[in-house]
Amino acid sequence: MVGPRAKLAAPSDAGTQIVAAATRLFAAHGFDGTTVQDIADAVGVTKPAILHHFASKEQLRQAVLEGILAHWNQTLPRLLLKATASEARFDAVFEELLDFFASDPDRARVLVREGLDRPEETKRLLRGPVQPWLQAVARYIHGGQKSGDHYDDVDPEAYVVHILQLVLVATASSAVTQAAITKDARRRYVRELARIAKAALFPKQKKPTSRRPSRRSSKPKES
Amino acid sequence: MVGPRAKLAAPSDAGTQIVAAATRLFAAHGFDGTTVQDIADAVGVTKPAILHHFASKEQLRQAVLEGILAHWNQTLPRLLLKATASEARFDAVFEELLDFFASDPDRARVLVREGLDRPEETKRLLRGPVQPWLQAVARYIHGGQKSGDHYDDVDPEAYVVHILQLVLVATASSAVTQAAITKDARRRYVRELARIAKAALFPKQKKPTSRRPSRRSSKPKES
DNA sequence: CCTACCGATCGGTAGG
DNA sequence: CCTACCGATCGGTAGG
16 A cells, blocks of 8 residues: 555556456457457566556456446436426436437447346346436437327337437447438438437427428527 | 259359358457358368368458348348338338348348447448448338428438337347347337338328328238 | 466467 | 368467
């Protein structure tokens, strides 16, 4: 142990640096496509040094996943507090959900890969720690249906799963899929993503052929 | 060479079998998570036999991708011929699109993995051979907007990208994500996926609280 | 946390 | 000479 002064000077200790590098490399190349040596090189230590902090490559993977889920559990409750079945709230919450993943696409990439590489473990995750959050959002939507704010043929549980999945993969591979959009890709990509999620939930008051922004107050039109 | 009779008797030759096994294994474990020996074991031959047909593991990956794209190019034109901006047509075309991927989820899994593992190559694919198909669908939607069948705030290019992405990932990881739905998961999963894609495109005539299927002629309801 | 290694297995290729 | 493989092993590298 070092002195109390040094404790605050080194909050980013070795283990944290290793998990950060591993998250980035697992996201880019996958678990099998990343060697312990790759991580050691990224951190600037030797391979045995990595395996001193994490007894196996497998334990390093679990640490990466736990780091992502911890960040999730820290952010999601605050995000859900904002959620009600009003249109303005939806925009705010959805934008925050996007920002949460977009702020570090590597998290989304790791999660998408995990679903492909380890389906059974991911199922247990979905049926366990993740389930309550999905159910909470589904209940919000169900409440919005009763009050007439949402379409009544929405399947709240399935809707939440699909939209979360769409946000995940859209974030994970945004750099790739935006290549299919000819110009102003980033803005249109995010905008349409939010529009789809919203249009599948909220009935529109205005006619499809009318152009006047009749009721919405400050719609950020393209300039 | 053998006699002409034997030529027709062996349409599923060694190369075809190898590509089929490689597709399945790459889908489940990824390119780096699959060894040439794994593929050899799956086919029932030795490793050098695999590397006789495909000079390297890398060339085998390209053969797998080409097989998927060939199947795509064979099916998509017929599928697009059906597409017009009518609601009934949308149901039929979207169902076929789902069936196309759902009939072999491994294809979707390989494509999702490819987007993560080789972003630059995937970008080139999207901007090259895939682009015309996306543009064609986008033009259909644009036409539907002009005739008032679709919302006028749909971004056709971005919509096509997102919905294709959603169908891809929903197919690739359906077994996993359905675990988050408590009961009757498969039916509700597919049904809500189609509903989201459709609700983001077609304005609804009926009020959100009404239940009667007012105008649709032969909706394929659950039996 | 390093140097120095292990059992095994990697993708790929030799001669036959 | 060709093809479609085999048993064995190449030089390197994996996780530990």
